[in-house]
Amino acid sequence: MVRHTVPGLTADQVLDSRRKHGTNELPEPAVETFWEKLWDNFNDPLIKILVVALVITVILSIMGYSDWLESLGIASAVFLATFVSTYSEHKNEASFQALQAEASRTHSNVFRANRLQKVLTADLVVGDYVLLQPGEIVPADGVLISGHVMLNEASLTGESDPRMFLPIQEQDSHYDMADAHCVRRSCFIADGEGVMLVNGVGINTEYGRIAVELSTQETRESPLQVKLSTLADQISKLGYIGATLIAVSF
16 A cells, blocks of 8 residues: 655646646547438448339339339338438447446546545546556546556557556656656556656547547548448449349330
8 A cells, every 4th residue: 555645736726727727528529410320321322222223113113013012122121221220320329428428427536635535537637646546547647656556558559468657756857658657548557556646638638639639530431341332332333234224124
């Protein structure tokens, strides 16, 4: 057990730091509405083919050349491929947003006004002294000033093996966030205990910068999605040719 005698910030110092450096909150990612998702699904080439086929079969059914069951079957396929999948995606995204909201309500043990108290992680400010303990997540970027911790940095680097972090020495006036005494937000504390001095919060943390960058970039398709898109385009071309031949034959 590490013993600490850190006075921490006063209430006025917390307000001053919040005005200068901001809060520890992260911006919420942009979320598509149900209707935006539905429109994107309708823009799929295969869905367009099915819609064209549905229109053709309805016309043929009215003229007596086709059975209404064919139109019903195609309409069911369009419904399942658009409305049902869109509802599933929207529901899953809503669940994910709920989990993120729950995660934002976590607390951290912070030294303030000469005592250790629980503070919402989102309310941390630059200059806070945070007690790090096993099983917790590092709530902000900072420097370890006492104790030692083993951190799993998989959320940032993909490396699952825990790494040892030791306190900064008094003579180390200059340091880099890659140093072995600089801890970063979102890393899991596998073992040890220590106190960190917060020097980066919110979007000014490495994790925050990554989150902002990902939220502002356009969604990139995976290699599988690219191949499926190419296949869909090829099938759509064959469908158009087949539909033209069928129309000419009629």
